[in-house]
Amino acid sequence: MVHSADIWSAYVAEIVSLTEGVAAIVHDGDTIAMEGFTHLIPFAAGHEVILHGRRALILVRMTPDLIYDQLIGMGCAAKLVFSWGGNPGVGSLHRFRDAIANGWPGPLELEEHSHAGMANRYLAGASGLPFAVLRGYGGTDLPAHTDTIKPIECPFTGEVLTAVPALVPDATIIHAQRADRAGNVQMWGIVGVQKEALLAAKQSLVTVEEIVDSLDPKPHDVILPTYATNYVALVPGGSHPSYAQGYTFRDNGFYQEWDVISRDRDTFRAWMATNVLNKVSAV
């Protein structure tokens, strides 16, 4: 799986609109990772994918939550590769459940892992390796249902470990606090698996709260140099109802409301029509 050429052909991230960025890197049938661990979830970019009417996507994420529920409910996804699918602090994802139980609005194939497995799959992708090795899944029922979990013998000790294949998304989209005008991206707080997911992907888009002249250091910050990313788009509030530490608060009330909105297909579609499909983009 050679994809280094794709990464290194873009030495400088191009600053684009959200619409341009999504149009450039998300196509029907693509494998797409939109990562974020409660914090910095790229909601606005997910909405843009829905607006573009993308279909048959293979959606990848450790913790699919509301934005993946919306993508699934709007018929964008054919498959979900994941390790924990829920509404954090609230409960279940009803569109995700409806797709599994009733194939609505279409069938949803599952490829289910643990967090350790998914994290290592991104790590292998970012490292240009075909698979990752970990001590994982031992004795669980996951390998019986997921064919991307296989035993592997250590060539040095003979110990039986677990192998999981690299994740190499066609595109990874993440949200970060800010970028400078040269396209260097800075994020801080809980940074999850976003760096690995971005470096694993063939192409990438980072939406940011702010574009600034220079990036002064922040505690525990992660810098993604401009040559790590293809596109940067300015999208203030782009992680709402998730949050961007230092910029926005998590809208905990919305996560509760989503439980009600998403329970019923018609209520869900009406909400999407009003708040996503017919909403005029501010960007």
Add this chain to the structure above:
Amino acid sequence: MTHTYSADEMMTVAAARQLHNSQLCLVGIGLPSTAANLARATHAPDVVLIYESGTLGAKPDRLPLSIGDGVLADNADTVVSVPEVFNYWLQPGRIDVGFLSAAQIDRYANINTTVIGNDYRHPTVRLPGAGGAPEIAASSKEVVVVVRQTQRTFVERVDFVTSVGFGHGRGDRERLGLSGAGPRVVITDLGVLEPHAQTCELTLVSLHPGVTLEQARAGTGWPLAVSERLDTTEPPSEFELGVLRRLEATKGARCE
């Protein structure tokens, strides 16, 4: 002691007492997180709380709503990536206590958080899935489970093994190559269970005050083993209850 408390409060207090100063504790969200934060706010101020979102030594001043709550990053010893939590901290055996909950738990303390029903493709109830639990259960030096005890949660055999307790009994963990010792204790709203030293079967060792053995049996989906010496759990102190209630009142409070 004449103060009143709920069964959930008793459970959370009993679970908090399982943690000690200086232990590295990997905390699941929900009941375990409440209990771990109660421990830190009472008898174990130096317990190191680690969340799979990457916060090491989290020091939240209110209860986090999720494992990615910003309050966990504020004042943490450090914030690392998710791969680092699993590969550098959990997998080599640096975590003393894995603190988990369950949708189902069985006789040998195996945990299910994946599906209810025996057909994975067509489940009766689709649950969120594994998250970090399989490897937390495998590689933590020991595991503490907090779960409400009912016929629905305490089943003879879990519908899906998401995280291994003792498999089918003694010796299974070793055969599977799981490095940690497995569940040391299961705390419920009715009492406390521990794996039997020989068989690893969960055995009732303590009932919470006011709970009868019949209630514990009625909340268990298999013939419940009972320890020869059955204790009564020390009720929550006014201090423990006061701190717990103050913490609960802060849950989900706005954070940056």
